[in-house]
Structures are given as structure tokens and as C-alpha cells.
Amino acid sequence: MAESVKIKFWGVRGSTPCANSENMIFGGNTTCFQIESDSLSELLIIDCGTGIRNLGNHLLNGDSKICGRIFITHPHWDHLQGFPFFKPFYKENSWFRVYLPPQDQSGCKEILQGHMSNTFFPVTMDMLDADMDCETFQPGKLNMEGYSVDYMWAKHTVQTAIFRFTINGKTIIIAPDNELPHDNSQDSKDFIKEFCAFVDGADVLIHDAQFDNKQYKEREGWGHSSYEKVLEITAGCNVKHMVLTHHDPDSDDDYLTNLDSKIKASHSQYYESVGFAKEGQSIIL
Numbered sequence: 001m002a003e004s005v006k007i008k009f010w011g012v013r014g015s016t017p018c019a020n021s022e023n024m025i026f027g028g029n030t031t032c033f034q035i036e037s038d039s040l041s042e043l044l045i046i047d048c049g050t051g052i053r054n055l056g057n058h059l060l061n062g063d064s065k066i067c068g069r070i071f072i073t074h075p076h077w078d079h080l081q082g083f084p085f086f087k088p089f090y091k092e093n094s095w096f097r098v099y100l101p102p103q104d105q106s107g108c109k110e111i112l113q114g115h116m117s118n119t120f121f122p123v124t125m126d127m128l129d130a131d132m133d134c135e136t137f138q139p140g141k142l143n144m145e146g147y148s149v150d151y152m153w154a155k156h157t158v159q160t161a162i163f164r165f166t167i168n169g170k171t172i173i174i175a176p177d178n179e180l181p182h183d184n185s186q187d188s189k190d191f192i193k194e195f196c197a198f199v200d201g202a203d204v205l206i207h208d209a210q211f212d213n214k215q216y217k218e219r220e221g222w223g224h225s226s227y228e229k230v231l232e233i234t235a236g237c238n239v240k241h242m243v244l245t246h247h248d249p250d251s252d253d254d255y256l257t258n259l260d261s262k263i264k265a266s267h268s269q270y271y272e273s274v275g276f277a278k279e280g281q282s283i284i285l
Contacts, residue, residue, distance in 0.1 A: 005170045005285040006036040007204060011051020012277040014176070014210045014224070014246035015078055022252040027279020029054065030078040031176045031246065033206065037167055039146040043068025046163060046174050051279065052082035060087055066130075067095040071137070071149065073176060074160035075103060075111045083112070084121050094130035099137040101151065101161045107136035137161070152198045154178040155191055156223035162198065170203045170285045176246045178208045180225045180233055182216065192233060201238045203285050206277065209244035210251075212259075227276075231263060235270040241285075242267075245277040 011017075011029035018028045030049030043059070045052065045068060059066055066088040073079060088094045100108035109125075112134055116125050125132070141150040146168075151161035155178055162175040180195070181188035199205050209227035211219060216226040227244050234242060244263075247256060260276045267274050 003038045003168050005167050005172070007172060007206075007283045007285075008034040008036065008055075009051075009245075009277050009279055009281050010034060010055045011047075011049040011082070012245045012247060012279050013049070013078075014208070014248060016249050017050045017078075017081065018249045020252075022254070023249075025253040025278065026247055026251075026256050026276065027051075029279055030081055031073075032082060033174060035147075035165060035167065035172060037146065039168055041067075041145055043070075044147070044165075045070045047071075047073055047079045047176065048081070048083040048086065049078050050082040050085075053085040053087075056086040056088050064091075065093045065095075066091060068097075069144065070096060070098045071161075071163055072098065072100045072108075073154070073163065073174070074156065074158050075100065075115065076158065076177070079176070080112075080115050084116055084123055089128045089130050089132070092129045096130055096132050098132070098134045099142075100134070101153075101159055102136050102138060103159055107134070109134035109136075152194065154223075155181065157221075160223075162195075164198065164202075171201065172204045172285075173199050173202045173206070175199075175205070175207045177223055178225060179221075179223045180229045182213075182220070182226075182229060196233065196237050199234065199237050199239060202240070204241045204243065204283060205234060205237075205239045206243045206245050207234070208246045209276070210246045210248045215248075227259065227263070231267050231270075231274075235267065239270075240272045241283060242271045242274040243277050243283070244275070247276065 011032040029051035032051030154160040210224040
């Protein structure tokens with residue numbers, strides 16, 4: 001029997017954290033996901049939004065030595081805000097490798113050093129105690145112990161990865177920032193065709209759904225999708241579990257709860273499960 005794979009959601013908010021009472025059901029921390037399996041000997045973390053702080057605190061309750069790999073989709077604030085607050089980085093016997101797609105003329109190390117320069121934060125990268133290495137993840141496939149990972153380019157305002165992880169025969173695709181276009185230009189048609197081929201048959205697709213169609217009309221080009229367009233496109237892609245994430249800071253619990261009920265009623269026939277991500281939830285495959 002294949003070993004199970006677990007996806008834990010430590011942060012599902014987009015743009016900025018929002019610790020408001022009306023956001024506590026779906027969560028106020030920005031993007032951070034963890035993938036677990038008995039076949040993985042190391043931590044596997046995707047994105048370093050503010051949700052990674054709680055993950056770090058959770059990890060310190062366990063083993064004294066913490067090792068892992070972190071894959072960052074892109075270097076926007078909401079995907080890096082939690083990086084300096086991940087306490088395992090401050091443990092001498094910890095070991096981490098961080099991967100980021102190339103950003104024009106800058107690589108992973110330069111981006112993170114800039115983010116943690118003393119202009120913006122009192123702790124710099126060279127002050128972290130863990131054994132750290134930063135790698136620029138060029139397009140292609142990485143084969144790690146227990147899993148592989150590759151990516152396609154998202155449609156976003158900077159170079160952004162849509163990561164595809166294959167673990168124990170399961171495919172998990174993570175696209176927290178990706179604009180599925182509404183126009184009928186040839187470029188848009190080509191992008192959607194590539195996207196559909198990339199996600200086809202995924203066991204889990206975690207996808208940006210920050211806006212609705214009305215909001216999207218006012219924010220086209222911002223690099224985010226409407227939930228209606230995501231469901232329209234992925235309904236025919238044989239995705240088993242469809243998870244909508246990167247909630248707008250102004251999308252409160254009442255709004256998201258109503259949408260969640262609406263899409264479950266209208267789209268459950270296309271997926272084994274469909275819904276809006278909640279901080280703290282897990283999916284077990």
C-alpha cells in the first residue's frame with residue numbers, strides 16, 4: 001500500500017496578513033504550505049508567508065535537529081514576510097536549503113539577502129545560525145529523496161513558479177499566485193492550454209482565487225485569478241481535490257463561507273472535493 005501524503009495549510013491569505021476577528025475562520029496568515037509523508041526524511045515547505053512562523057513554533061516542540069527544503073514561488077512580500085520569524089533558522093544544528101526561480105538578474109541568495117538587509121530588518125542572513133544554502137531553481141526537474149519537483153511559469157507580475165510535486169505516486173500542484181486571463185487573445189489561449197496540460201490529472205491543485213469576476217475586471221493585470229475562472233478552466237482537467245487560496249484581505253469569513261457553500265453546490269460533480277482553503281486544515285491523500 002502506498003504511503004499517505006499530507007498537505008498542511010499554515011497560511012492561506014494573500015497580499016497582507018490580517019489579524020481581524022472577521023478573518024479567523026479562514027485565517028489571517030499569508031501563504032505557507034507543508035507537505036508530509038513517511039517517505040520524506042526532511043521537511044518540505046512551500047512559501048514563507050507569515051504562516052511559517054507558526055510552523056516553526058510547532059517544529060520546536062519536536063526534534064532538536066530540524067532539516068528541510070523550502071521552495072518559494074516568488075519573492076513578493078506576502079510570500080517572504082515570515083522568513084525571518086522561522087525559529088529553526090536560529091538553531092545551530094538545523095539544516096535548510098531554499099529554492100527560488102530566477103528573478104531577472106538576481107538569484108535566490110541575492111533576493112533573500114536584500115529582503116533581510118539591515119535596511120529592512122535587524123537580522124541579516126549571515127546572522128542565522130542554521131546551515132543555510134540558497135539555490136536558484138532554473139526550469140527543469142529536481143529529483144530529491146522521496147519526491148520530485150518541477151514547475152511552469154505562472155502569469156504574474158514577476159517571475160513566479162507553479163510548482164508540481166510528485167510524491168508516492170501523488171501529484172500536488174501549488175499555484176498561489178497565477179492570473180488565468182479572461183480575454184481571447186492567442187497568448188491567453190496558449191497560456192491556458194499549457195496550464196491545463198500541466199495540471200491535468202493532479203491529485204491536488206491549490207490555486208489562487210483572490211477575486212470574483214466583478215473584482216477581476218477592476219484589477220486585471222494584478223496577477224491574480226477570479227474563483228469563477230479557476231473553476232471554469234479546471235472543471236475539465238481531471239483534478240481530484242481543488243483548493244482555492246490566496247484570499248483577499250477584505251474577504252471576510254462570512255463572504256468566504258457563502259462562496260464555499262455556493263461552489264460546493266455547483267461544482268462538486270467535477271472534483272472529489274472543492275472548497276476555499278482554511279488555515280490549519282489538512283488534506284490527506
